[in-house]
Amino acid sequence: MKIITIIGTRPEIIKLSPLMPIFDKEFNHKIVHTGQHYSYCMDKIFFEELKLRKCDYTFNIISNTPASQTGDMMRNIEEVLLKEKPELVVVQGDTNSTLAGALTASKLQIKIAHIEAGCRSFDRRMPEEINRILIDHCSDYLFTPDLTAFNNLIREGINKDNIHMVGNTSTDACLRARNLLNWKGLDESLEKRNYILVTVHRQENTSPENLKSIINSLNIISKNIKIIFPVHLRTRKVLDENNIKIDENLVLTDPLGYKDFIGLLANSKFIMTDSGGIQEEAAILNVPCLVLRDNTEWEYLVKIGKTVLLGTNEEKIIEQVNYFLNNENELENMRNMKVKIKTGASKTIFSIIKDINL
Ligand code: UD1
Numbered sequence: 235m236k237i238i239t240i241i242g243t244r245p246e247i248i249k250l251s252p253l254m255p256i257f258d259k260e261f262n263h264k265i266v267h268t269g270q271h272y273s274y275c276m277d278k279i280f281f282e283e284l285k286l287r288k289c290d291y292t293f294n295i296i297s298n299t300p301a302s303q304t305g306d307m308m309r310n311i312e313e314v315l316l317k318e319k320p321e322l323v324v325v326q327g328d329t330n331s332t333l334a335g336a337l338t339a340s341k342l343q344i345k346i347a348h349i350e351a352g353c354r355s356f357d358r359r360m361p362e363e364i365n366r367i368l369i370d371h372c373s374d375y376l377f378t379p380d381l382t383a384f385n386n387l388i389r390e391g392i393n394k395d396n397i398h399m400v401g402n403t404s405t406d407a408c409l410r411a412r413n414l415l416n417w418k419g420l421d422e423s424l425e426k427r428n429y430i431l432v433t434v435h436r437q438e439n440t441s442p443e444n445l446k447s448i449i450n451s452l453n454i455i456s457k458n459i460k461i462i463f464p465v466h467l468r469t470r471k472v473l474d475e476n477n478i479k480i481d482e483n484l485v486l487t488d489p490l491g492y493k494d495f496i497g498l499l500a501n502s503k504f505i506m507t508d509s510g511g512i513q514e515e516a517a518i519l520n521v522p523c524l525v526l527r528d529n530t531e532w533e534y535l536v537k538i539g540k541t542v543l544l545g546t547n548e549e550k551i552i553e554q555v556n557y558f559l560n561n562e563n564e565l566e567n568m569r570n571m572k573v574k575i576k577t578g579a580s581k582t583i584f585s586i587i588k589d590i591n592l
């Protein structure tokens with residue numbers, strides 16, 4: 235079987251890192267990189283660290299708007315699909331690269347497998363939410379991480395026979411990285427559970443006003459505890475262009491490699507983040523996760539008390555974080571809350587795809 239996997243951003247590279255080598259071994263497999271993420275620290279570093287081979291096609295797309303970005307990717311992907319004629323296209327997640335891959339394959343009537351299908355935040359202001367819905371509804375094989383995602387798809391009328399609940403490929407990537415940690419690489423003086431790790435990059439959180447308000451709250455919290463903040467390049471641009479003031483105990487770094495990041499996460503007191511992938515990783519590593527959003531596609535983690543939705547209001551963030559800083563037992567409860575983790579998603583996906591009759 236000829237398969238093309240389409241990737242484009244940091245989380246897609248990480249989450250597909252356990253699956254792509256299996257495809258290489260077992261199928262006639264090509265990897266297409268849309269070039270959505272292109273800076274070394276958002277892209278190549280993960281290929282090196284996770285020992286991934288070079289992509290067969292990498293596009294160089296420089297677009298200023300999401301629609302032209304998606305359109306340019308589709309034009310490039312179409313050329314490759316027409317040339318390679320795969321029987322199956324595999325996409326992961328909810329980015330514009332994922333959407334471009336799925337839409338292009340569907341226009342050419344090539345079957346599509348969507349990994350991490352069915353996730354919903356029910357917030358249509360997020361570009362990712364629209365992407366998820368469109369991608370799921372043009373996919374033929376939908377691999378969901380959990381029962382919530384499975385049920386979302388059933389509610390939207392997707393044929394049950396096309397949905398496979400397999401767990402999450404990021405679990406395997408994260409568990410593998412846990413053995414390779416290098417958490418003091420950044421700062422020798424860091425003490426276990428004596429710092430907060432932060433990431434912020436969602437479109438909704440990076441308008442100058444919203445980012446200023448989040449940074450103000452971090453400046454105030456950092457008077458009591460050190461904060462390490464590896465800054466996504468979208469966020470870096472907004473910080474630089476708007477001259478946003480950063481206090482001394484709020485330590486900004488470039489985006490980190492996966493091992494360094496997972497190491498810092500595993501040893502932090504807690505994480506404050508608006509990332510999707512990091513919420514899952516925090517749960518796997520038993521690190522309390524305070525989400526800088528009003529909603530999440532990992533609702534079950536909120537329900538069982540593993541994650542807390544902080545929102546983005548400056549005063550509320552400060553108030554809630556101070557509460558956790560003064561109540562270690564609450565953090566300990568979150569750490570001890572057991573979450574059922576399904577491992578081996580990549581192998582399960584492979585064995586399902588292997589048996590598909592195309
Ligand atoms: C994208 C995804 C988001 C995902 C995130 C993972 C969409 C709509 N969004 O958001 O779902 O959570 O990736 O990190 O697809 N930049 C660089 N170098 C890079 C990458 C980005 O400088 O390698 C800067 C550029 O200024 C770029 C901006 O960041 O314009 C935003 O990048 P983009 O890929 O459009 O969106 P992300 O915010 O990364």
Ligand code: UDP
Nearest residue numbers: 245248464489490491492495509510511512
């Ligand atoms: N990550 C990383 N270095 C960093 C920040 C994040 O390696 O400095 C990893 C993180 O462990 C997770 C993934 O990047 O696997 C999450 O990517 P991101 O938050 O950009 O996207 P999302 O998951 O929200 O789509």
